[in-house]
Amino acid sequence: MTAPLKLAAFAAVLALVFGAAALAGGAVGPLHDPATATAEDGMNMSADPIRGLAVSENGLTLDLARRAAHPDTKFRLDFRILGGDGRAVREFDLEHTKRMHLIVVRRDLTDFQHLHPILRADGTWTTPLTLRQAGTYRVFADFSVNGRPTTLADDLQVDGDVRSRQLPAPSKSAEADNFRVRLTDGAVRADAESELTFDVTRNGKPVSLEDYLGAKGHLVALREGDLAFLHVHPDANSLRFEASFPNAGSYRLFLQFQVAGRVHTAAFTLEVSR
Numbered sequence: 001m002t003a004p005l006k007l008a009a010f011a012a013v014l015a016l017v018f019g020a021a022a023l024a025g026g027a028v029g030p031l032h033d034p035a036t037a038t039a040e041d042g043m044n045m046s047a048d049p050i051r052g053l054a055v056s057e058n059g060l061t062l063d064l065a066r067r068a069a070h071p072d073t074k075f076r077l078d079f080r081i082l083g084g085d086g087r088a089v090r091e092f093d094l095e096h097t098k099r100m101h102l103i104v105v106r107r108d109l110t111d112f113q114h115l116h117p118i119l120r121a122d123g124t125w126t127t128p129l130t131l132r133q134a135g136t137y138r139v140f141a142d143f144s145v146n147g148r149p150t151t152l153a154d155d156l157q158v159d160g161d162v163r164s165r166q167l168p169a170p171s172k173s174a175e176a177d178n179f180r181v182r183l184t185d186g187a188v189r190a191d192a193e194s195e196l197t198f199d200v201t202r203n204g205k206p207v208s209l210e211d212y213l214g215a216k217g218h219l220v221a222l223r224e225g226d227l228a229f230l231h232v233h234p235d236a237n238s239l240r241f242e243a244s245f246p247n248a249g250s251y252r253l254f255l256q257f258q259v260a261g262r263v264h265t266a267a268f269t270l271e272v273s274r
């Protein structure tokens, strides 16, 4: 065998070995997930930074009872999480103090809502919901079953004339009711773990935050375009979050915090660079 041929053969063997390793990794990965993801602050963030792109994942399916609504009209949104056998799942893990987090947002990343539906005995989750404007809304069911965090999503259509809005320009400051929220530290880069730190003031003075969902705040990060739902970890004692932005581009951040029993939401556009 000539040297180049030997090299080629060696490369082929390497490719086989690594290919098999990758396959094996893929096969055992899910088995490892429950063990690493049971804790509230689940550490396995690099494994699964993006969620919420599919209606079905991890053998579970989001089944919305309706996919159309009228603007500015309160209705009841029922949905189920179906297992591989087609039956409604009834056992959910506690995550951030709740068994189900429902995020609803219009496709242009306006009209954000974060709800906690109630589970009925038959496995149906239910919540009242009002969608203010016409358009397509993305519904994210964020939950954990058997220690495995999952986010499933589907669309809900609100009839009428749709006026989509451009994503607001990137900003490190946002208003939420009478509060001023600033992104004080957020040197974010694509494909690297990033830390985002916020502070909240009212009339220039610091505000004392109550715990909300077991932390100082809750952050949802959505990618512009496909509305990928990013995996974000809160810090228990400050408005600090860890997130992994998969690529350069625009993201919309929805930061929620609680003061005097009320939850407030501040939204930011974040431009992530390479």
Ligand SMILES: [Cu+2]
Residues within 6 Å of the ligand: 098, 100, 101, 102, 114, 115, 116, 213
């Ligand atoms: Cu929630």
